[in-house]
Amino acid sequence: MIEINSAFEKTNRVVVISLNPAIDLTGMLDSINLGHVNAINNSEQHPAGKGINVASVLVSLGAAVTLTGFLGQDNANDFTNLFNSIGIVDDCIKVPGSTRTNCKLVDSHNQVTEFNFQGFIVTETLIEKLEKRVLALTNNHDYFVISGSVPPGFKEMYLFDWITKLRKMNKRVLFDSSKDALKQGMQALPWLVKPNEHELSSYSGKLLIHEQDYLIAAKNLLAQGIEQVVISKGEKGVLWVNQEGILISIPPPMNIVSTVGAGDTLVAGLCWSFMQQFSRTETLSFSTALAALSVTQVGVCLPSLEEIYVTQKSVAIKKFDRAG
Numbered sequence: 001m002i003e004i005n006s007a008f009e010k011t012n013r014v015v016v017i018s019l020n021p022a023i024d025l026t027g028m029l030d031s032i033n034l035g036h037v038n039a040i041n042n043s044e045q046h047p048a049g050k051g052i053n054v055a056s057v058l059v060s061l062g063a064a065v066t067l068t069g070f071l072g073q074d075n076a077n078d079f080t081n082l083f084n085s086i087g088i089v090d091d092c093i094k095v096p097g098s099t100r101t102n103c104k105l106v107d108s109h110n111q112v113t114e115f116n117f118q119g120f121i122v123t124e125t126l127i128e129k130l131e132k133r134v135l136a137l138t139n140n141h142d143y144f145v146i147s148g149s150v151p152p153g154f155k156e157m158y159l160f161d162w163i164t165k166l167r168k169m170n171k172r173v174l175f176d177s178s179k180d181a182l183k184q185g186m187q188a189l190p191w192l193v194k195p196n197e198h199e200l201s202s203y204s205g206k207l208l209i210h211e212q213d214y215l216i217a218a219k220n221l222l223a224q225g226i227e228q229v230v231i232s233k234g235e236k237g238v239l240w241v242n243q244e245g246i247l248i249s250i251p252p253p254m255n256i257v258s259t260v261g262a263g264d265t266l267v268a269g270l271c272w273s274f275m276q277q278f279s280r281t282e283t284l285s286f287s288t289a290l291a292a293l294s295v296t297q298v299g300v301c302l303p304s305l306e307e308i309y310v311t312q313k314s315v316a317i318k319k320f321d322r323a324g
């Protein structure tokens with residue numbers, strides 16, 4: 001029998017689990033010509049991946065973040081330099097090989113074409129070692145973010161097992177993944193899920209188009225026992241459904257540089273808002289503002305609170321009581 005306890009303390013401590021990190025190599029070009037040579041106008045490269053992006057934004061907001069998961073030992077320094085410079089506590093397991101490099105091409109219409117590679121291979125021994133680390137962290141943490149795809153060798157079933165274990169310990173698990181990993185993880189009923197439109201359509205097995213389609217899909221997840229269903233809809237904003245009702249946010253128009261990392265930034269904003277016990281409206285407007293700011297540059301941005309508050313004032317919120 002799963003125990004439900006809503007008496008969560010305000011906290012700044014959080015664990016982020018990053019199973020398949022990446023170095024993001026972003027190239028800007030006028031347009032992509034398939035089958036031809038494409039000249040890149042300028043490029044940037046930085047440590048990223050869903051969990052690492054979430055951890056970086058959380059730290060910038062003031063969270064005490066312990067990052068665990070896997071890192072390729074051959075280029076681990078690229079990541080550990082970042083962790084040391086911004087103050088992420090590194091509890092990652094080093095695995096043979098290099099962490100993958102993902103390629104992101106941004107054209108002059110700000111359209112992003114992404115090439116996400118597979119990643120290093122993990123063994124059962126490494127996975128068991130990681131599970132022990134995650135369980136050890138339950139002694140002094142209530143919030144766990146599991147973000148991103150899984151590397152080759154990692155059976156999606158582990159996500160089901162780990163989320164089930166964390167849930168039984170009454171931990172709040174925020175889960176953001178895709179494909180089979182999303183399916184398996186969702187079945188364990190994490191506390192919060194954040195699919196984007198495409199991921200939710202693919203999970204639901206049908207194309208969701210209208211607001212009503214998303215609402216029905218969200219309410220189904222709620223009925224199954226997921227407490228917070230947050231659907232991110234790019235520049236159209238966020239749809240958040242829970243037992244208290246439906247909230248919709250619309251971000252202000254932004255100067256877009258790259259939308260890569262917007263979803264991770266939204267997850268970090270949500271996590272921080274819950275940890276800090278913001279009201280529902282404040283949680284959504286804060287997280288939407290933070291995510292909107294992230295599209296104004298390459299990678300996740302670490303804006304000042306002042307910048308976030310200014311943007312937050314331009315986020316429109318629509319509220320409907322009771323999810324029904």
Ligand SMILES: Nc1ncnc2c1ncn2[C@@H]1O[C@H](COP(=O)(O)OP(=O)(O)O)[C@@H](O)[C@H]1O
Nearest residue numbers: 196232233234235237238251254262263291292
């Ligand atoms: N062009 C944009 N302008 C303003 N906010 C944006 C824009 N694109 C994304 N966002 C914000 O970032 C959130 C996450 O973006 P989205 O593209 O839906 O996620 P993902 O990166 O997971 O695909 C959106 O819900 C929205 O709040």
Ligand SMILES: O=P(O)(O)OC[C@H]1O[C@](O)(COP(=O)(O)O)[C@@H](O)[C@@H]1O
Nearest residue numbers: 048049050102148149261262263264
């Ligand atoms: O974990 P996945 O699905 O392989 O995706 C990894 C990619 O997603 C990112 O974390 C960006 O994610 P979002 O755009 O959804 O925020 C990149 O940094 C990384 O290259």
